[in-house]
Amino acid sequence: MNGPGRTPNRLPRPPGEYAALERAWRKPAGWRVLTAVNNTRIGRLYLATAFGFFLFAGILALAMRLQLAVPGNDLLQPATYNQFFTMHGTVMMFLFAIPMVEAIAVFLLPGMLGARDLPFPRLSAYAYWAYAFGGAGFIVTLAFGLAPDGGWFMYPPLTGKEYSPGLNADFWLLGIGFIEISAIAGAVELIIGILFTRTPGMTLARMPVFAWSMLVVAAMVVFAFPPLIAGTALLELERAYDWPFFIAARGGDPVLWQHLFWFFGHPEVYIIFLPAAGMASSMLPALVQTPLVARRAVIASLVAVGSLSFALWMHHMFTAGLGQLETTLVSAASMAIAIPTAVQVFAWIATLWRGRVQFNAPTLFILGFLLVFVLGGLTGVMVAAVPFDWQAHDSYFIVAHLHYVLVGGLVFPMFAGAYFWMPLFNGHRMSEALARWVFGLVFAGTNVAFFPMHISGLLGMPRRVYTYGSEMGWTALNLASTVGALLLAGGVALFTLDLVRTLRRPQKAHNNPWRASSLEWLPQDEYATRSQPEVRSAEPLWRQALLVEQVASGMHWLPGSVTGKRETLVTGWRDARPRHLLVLPGDSWLPFLCALGTAGFFLLMTMQQAVAAWLFGALAIVTLVAWLWRADRPLAAGAAFVAEGIALPVGAKGTASHSWWATWVLVVVDAAIFASLAFTLLHLSMRLDTCPPPGAHLPGAPWPWLQATLMAASSVLAWWSGRRAGQWWPMLAAGGCLVAAFAADLGAHRYAGLAPSRDAWSAAVAALLAYEGLHVAVLAPAVVFVAARGKLREASRATLDNTILLWHCAVGQALAGLVLLQML
């Protein structure tokens, strides 16, 4: 690039360049609004939907608090109350908290990174619509009295078929399924987006702390969601086909669910908190006009918290009869996680001390966040101490703790973020005068609602009770909590009114009202910034004078559209130098329709309407095939000028392809699901007196060898087909071997008498077999697809490469499964 102080491009810009950029990124109008895939459009939808679910779950909570305001109340019948508290927790955790942090990332992150969009826009759109349809269907069940009522973590055996015979639990499992899709898709987007599409010059060290927190969170999702996916699949298999994973009488174990769920559930709360912490770290410097103190320590703390959070899950099970060793280790880890958390808290306090604190809306909410979250964190350390937890567990003390950390740790930063980043929507700030009232009501309401719960818990009030006796001494505390909830609701209502009022104001330029330092505050439009900025520091808007004008006039990278389509730069993950031009897909009906088909299929199947379900399923499959068909097409231009004298290749293949790395993320998710199923088999085996249990047999000697040979052969053939991209026979032969291997496996097990309903161990073996079958069911059509696309040119072989990668993963799992079974 030209010397220091020179920009990648010079003025004047050629005529038509800006018009081409605008044209490529034009936002759709009318019905076509549903085809939008741009992150600014999808981000807005996502934020609005997540906030809507927050309000809905909040109303459920108000009803619950009104029921508990006085003892012996009959405002809500117990069955209704139990559905309400289950829905409150489920909607808050799965339809509000996770989607909200994803929504904020979708909306904000590309701008912060100087990218034009996320790397897989149609995937984001699909993930959003799947979430929206799935979530909407889920809350409608409440109107029919079919909402789940087993608590938000749905412990079996209560949620098994015997004790929950209705469809309620199946709807919960369904709803969770959509969130799983959304979350994994989000994780792929975030990891690839953060590692591949940062603007030139933005090394990882210069990346905003919020982006770091999202990178950590995306990695956490990759490892945390698979056990949930496995667990929910197993519960549905138990309910639908009587595979008794959690039924003690047939060798199952209810505690197995707890392991699988909380291995997800504990990282989940940090998945919720870390983005909020990242937001605070990104807002605070602007609010106090000084860089974040101990920035590197804060980033290291994010990584530490993210990693350590995977060691804590058993602290939700201290009363479940675990052994002393694991109890002690988990207790120690649960206390240890307070250390990196404390580093962040003190970094924020130190930043406040160094800078000038003004009482504006975002600052108020950040101060509130610090106070409420720290109190919640302290009660968290208290319950990390096992003896105390033996009293506090499952009492209102825990309800108090969890609300202090979640309301303090997510809701307060969310409000702060809303007040802070509102100008990005239409240039206007929200009302400072109303914000003081909102803060007062929310802060007071939070404390008045939840502090008394510490006391009622220690006075013996258990969780999840629809009423209590007047002789228990909990009356005044509950009444206070209800008053607090009403105050909190008042604050939220006032905020919502101001939000709507502000969003309806006419568009204007925001002019960076907080004088923030990060790139999302550059003038943005549908195409993000006019050119992608060359960044030279962690606070570009503070350190690089003239950056705003230069970027807006097109003097930085990629000021137009080379191919006439939507594009963004791919940069090296370490040096942040431009590598190639990524052409992004434009608006399309396919993600919307595919999501509609997916949601409709699963919802109608749950309602046992098979014919209607398959119609939607067909829609999903057809749109998916059309979508994949159009992806990975060879591109017209071979090289593109993104700056003066700098030409980059258009697209990339092999290990430089962003889709290759996205496939690797899927491989890790897949392997983690497999590991969860393997854990299931191990856990159940350990509880048996004899293994295999009486009556169960594994296939005898020649079969596993045959299967292993066929699997390995299919992998070799798949690899060969990658080397000989023009020929179709290696891929078809690989497919044949794969199908034959699975058929052999399935046949051998059935011949040996595998009966999954008889006992839980057999069910676990069957689950591994079924997972293998799922891979075959995806890869076999993939073979046909790849072969049918015919001319597999070297230039556009991403689908082939990705398929081969997934192939090796599947074969690896099959072989691992064989070894596992033979060793047991």
Place this chain on the structure above:
Amino acid sequence: MTPPLQSVLSPAGPDGVLLSRFSWLLFAVGAAIFLVVATLVLASVVRKVRRSQSRRLVIVGGLLFPVPLLAALMGWSGWQAAQLTWPFSGTRIHVTVTAHMWWWEVRYRDTATGREAVLANELRLPVGERVYLALTSEDVLHAFWVPALAGKADMVPGRVHGLTLHAAAPGRYRGQCAEYCGTQHAAMAFDVVAVAPQEFDTWLAGQALMVTPPSLSGAALHRGREVFLAARCGACHTVRGVAEGGTLGPDLTHVASRSHLAAGALPFSRAALIGWIANPQAAKPGARMPPATLAPEELQALATWLETLR
């Protein structure tokens, strides 16, 4: 003001006392730390410091202070946990508590005398003596929690969890199910009554007895027993000496010796008994007991007879 019925902070045995003191310590330290942090947060509004001081704050607050404190807490917590009474079945009295939706099946075994007794929804303990509880569940997850005496333990079908209780003072201590178990989780409570050892032995001997056969004076009592049999209450409820084998519902052999009905939902009284039998769904919607289609006269007679089952 009545003393709290179910409070962690009103302990009645050595374990309860230890846990209560531990709670106060945690609360005191937590409150102190919170006040310091809150002061630092609010002081930031007025103070301005140099960069090196601010880094120092992060190191002190984030590392130098928490690490030793948490290490000390971990050590103290482990030490306290070790001081608690660990499940120990070498006690004289064994009680098997099996949780059902939504009542407690209680089986006593005096290992010294071999005496066994089956009851429901109430435990009695001899003051000053350790008693071993074997906890399990017949259906879904439940948890046994009597805050005045000990921490809680989950009751998992297919597993047996041990808990050793030790009451130091006589009294009545309430416990409640602490793991969500369905519709009436809120109304699944029990009483633990600690009495002098002599009184305990007498009580246990009484509980082990069957109902004495009909030297029942009074036509009403005789009638009550007839109603019980005719209405087939014995299909679910055992009254030893009258109807055996009913295990779906609580054992009623000595129902009138207990303080509450329906697992703590109603205080025991004649009116409560009649109301409960006539329509259990009124007090405990979702309870598994069907309403009794009995004439008022039959209900009265039944209640009269049940009241004699002390």
